[in-house]
Amino acid sequence: FTEANLDVAIWLGDGPGQHEGKMLGDTVFVKVAAPGLVGGNKIDWPGCPISEGEETLMRVADGGLAIEAAANGFGYAWVPKMLVMRDLAAGRVEILGEDSVSSRGYWLMAPLPQWRQKKVKALVEALASA
Known part of the structure; x- marks a missing residue:
């Protein structure tokens, strides 16, 4: 500091x-993809706590880029729900499946x-x- x-x-x-x-905020993560996308590979990023054992299509630098890649149809991404709320409201992505509570969250430190x-x-x- x-x-x-x-x-x-x-x-x-x-x-x-x-x-x-x-x-x-909270520690809820959601799996998001472009509306109507069926299947697809995982978009990975360093903060992603979810590992499903599926093949990773790409690795990006942060959760925002993971949302962008998912919205553009490159696959699905697990991201903090609080980070993706605007994209959900705008219809750029949709949630696939159930929420997942993680030990990771955003901290002001x-x-x-x-x-x-x-x-x-x-x-x-x-x-x-x-």
Whole structure:
């Protein structure tokens, strides 16, 4: 945090690690694909906690790119439900099957001294009310 001059960071993980943290949202993941897509291969990404043993078609850098690839018909992706809500509402993707609860979620995290700053308190309050 000090080397990069960061006050807080958001990360996808099982917890805030060695820092203090506040979970943002829930830990529900959903399997999404382009509307009407039947079958297809898994689109993998580093934060994906779901492994089904199926062949991976491609590996992308993050959940947002996995959603984009799924929306464009490259296969299906397991992504955090909170990350895909706008794409679902817009009809770009649809949920296949049941939700899956994971140990991984998005965390707002920082070393303890940063949590005492006014700007960090304001950010946490804004995120909590969203």
